[in-house]
Amino acid sequence: MQERGVIIACRSEKKEDSMDKQPTYAEIFKSRGVSRRDFLKFCGLTSVSLGLAPSMLPKIIHAMETNPRTPVIWLHGLECTCCTESFIRSSHPVMADIVLNMISLDYDETLSAAAGHQLEEVRKKIMKDYKGKYILACEGNAPTKDDGVYCMVAGDSYLNILKETAADAAVVVAWGACATFGCVQNADPNPTGAVPVSQLITDKPLVNVPGCPPIAEVMTGVITHYHTFGTLPELDRMKRPKAFYGTRIHDKCYRRAFYDAGMFVRDFDDEATRKGWCLYKMGCKGPTTYNACSKTEWNEGVSFPIGSGHPCFGCAAPGFWDDGPFYTRLADVSFLGTDMNADKIGAVAVGAAAAGAAAHAAVTAFRKKKAGDENDQHEG
């Protein structure tokens, strides 16, 4: 696992053992050959551009010489913004703590104050000033058909922007089902040719954080792990943090006892629904889905899909949209033991997350074959 334990470049330059391993602005400038004189000039310009009084300049210089927050460029491709919405639901840490104290969310179309070319200037400035040192967070994915015209930002294709912004990133975080495995626009027949980020960006450390959306505390957990330990979390073979995707929902499900006893809900209007019996026969994909829903739960531990009576439909699994119909296709659990994780199951388990991409491809191919040429007429 070459991604495991990668030290973020911008944190590794300083030699102390303290938690504050980030280099300062001053150090970054120095390492890039910028003179002290030019550094002070930069501080002055920053001060002016913020509309601050000249008396504030020493404070700016002091701040730049001390401890910057890690810059983050958060791109949005083909997506629905549910990942951003989930991120701001985090209860620990809360959003304000993250953006005020941990990271510098310098570019994010959903939240940024600036617009148009002023916003694009920020992206380009971060890419230049923090070359090789910023986090690229990707929400959504890029359509690859027809020169990428199905998603365009600032007069360019998102495909180009993603590649351009990834080129000098220290690390890439792929948020949610879209960026990790493709999600709904990637479902058969994938009219826009949307593909996961990992298929386009192959030369950077990359973390996949799947789910539609991922759980809020899982998302912020990835950021907080960096901030606290100075490294990427340990990843599994699908580049998912083991801390959050190490076990199946089924393994920690409070309805597991009913599964083991063979007591199943068979109708959404029967007495078993009120008794909280197992939802496996209603199509629950908890047995094959790696996510923290049954442990961390959602929205500060209020509930999770199974807890509110609905079967899991496997939104953190690759290709889950083509693994339906949701209520009638039952998860294949014949080969699974309770202590298996994605790595142990490996490539032998069709339907398990590790082999999900292959299963997805197989289902898609099957569907395409069934659908014949008709779909192609829509894609022109």
Add this chain to the structure above:
Amino acid sequence: MAKKIVVDPIPRIEGHLRIEAKIGENNVIEDAFSSGTMWRGIEIILKGRDPRDAWAITERICGVCTTVHALASVRCVEDALGIEIPKNARIIRNLMNATQQTQDHLVHFYHLHALDWVDVVSALKADPKAASGIAQSISPWPKSSPGYFKDLQQKLVGFVESGQLGIFSNGYWGHPAYKLPPEVNLIAVAHYLEALDFQKEIVKIHTVFGGKNPHPNYLVGGMACAIDPNRNTAINIETLSMVKKIIEDTKTFIEQVYIPDLIAIAGFYKDWLYGGGLGNYLCYGDFPEKSIDDAESLLWPRGAILNNDLSTIHDVDPRDLSQVTEEVSHSWYTYSNGDDKGLHPWEGETKPEYTGPKPPFEHLDTDNKYSWLKIPRWKNNPMEVGPLARVLLAYAKGDPMITDTVNMALGKLEVGAEALFSTLGRTAARGIECLQTAGFMMHYYDQLVDNIKTGDLRTANTELWDPSRWPKEAKGFGYTEAPRGALGHWIHIKGGKIEDYQIVVPSTWNASPRDANGNVGAYESALRGTPMADPELPLEILRTVHSFDPCLACASHVFDMNGKEITKVTIA
């Protein structure tokens, strides 16, 4: 010669939107072109799938207005199959919808729209004691002491001095169109942060009934959440008490933070009454007190207003093939019988056909096709949908709660009803509506408890769950009033599968390009005639566009299909 400016990306919205504007004499916007620059083709993906899965797929159209497509979709499938949902399910759906409206409007005001009116950097110059005095004069909200504002200001100073402004980088701070005194800016920044923290509490109601948020779960036939006051395996009094507490806290936050801020901020901008736009408003209605089929029982009424004439309310029937139509004369699609021919969603067809410039490009070809958004029209009229449309319709109908709240707001601001037809009026309407939906939340909580008291625990009707009991072929229509306006789903089911699925989305109405007759859409109309202080710093454009609360992931998914092409599709 007019100068053309481009604002792309438009931030603080959902999805990807581009505005090109022609600026004439005295920097007044002569004309504007609204372009949706993304498309995912979700309706193609729906083809051939199980109609019971459609809510989950369509819900993924948008995660900001999460839940609304799921709601429209289950209603649509139930309409097609003739399924009547249990009373508890109707109440829970209404409660979840009211929760969504309230949370969505709050987030829009503070996190997507406020920075068009609030100068964050100016807050550094505020006197915390004076800010406290203002805050306490407009609201009993307890977090308003001089010490509170002083601490916050110091935090803000530290943030700015770090040189890393994060989301506030390169904003239009100091722009002459900002009019708030530093103290009001400081109060607004404080509440930006408080609302960011509080919004996550409101949606816990979705988690109780739908298991998660964003994207809670729905079910064709009702809701999957079980109710049983005498079990710990279903919703019982402990869970209900959590819901009640959240509702009470939400109502307090809206009443004591959002509404006083809205009125205080609007008071400094009441001479900025640009951005009225079309004057045509459309509502499908929502919040059924009885069945969704009974338009008379909707708490939010159905109807249309034309040419700002509140004295005449036009009847609306989304099933009538001649009323809601879409054409593609300026959209990147092609129709077999002419791109300018409007088609009802049940008769729709589409082929995407990008004819714009190859990226990267400087300008779109706005004389021809320039958007991934189709062009919906009601009886050939471009229409505005959303909070302003709903508030005006309710006001025109004399709804007592809306009338009182509108009159209160107009009275406090000392402006006449004509002020409603503006950017500021749209923003005020959203707040007025949010106050109402926060009230709906408690109304539905009470209804739910009253119904459980009768011994009715049913949440799902599964008589028609099995496709073998469905008719061979069926058509359905489902609707909701999403936070951004009237949303319609149209389905055609054949042989137990989705034959055809069409969606006409609020932001497609509002952000649509011009039609074949040259009638512009709501954004384009609202931007015309607005003076800009400096065309290079497009704060005024952001203000008016944001007042509609754009949602482009929704808007650009409108995609009709030719039903004939699917007949051979079968899914494993």
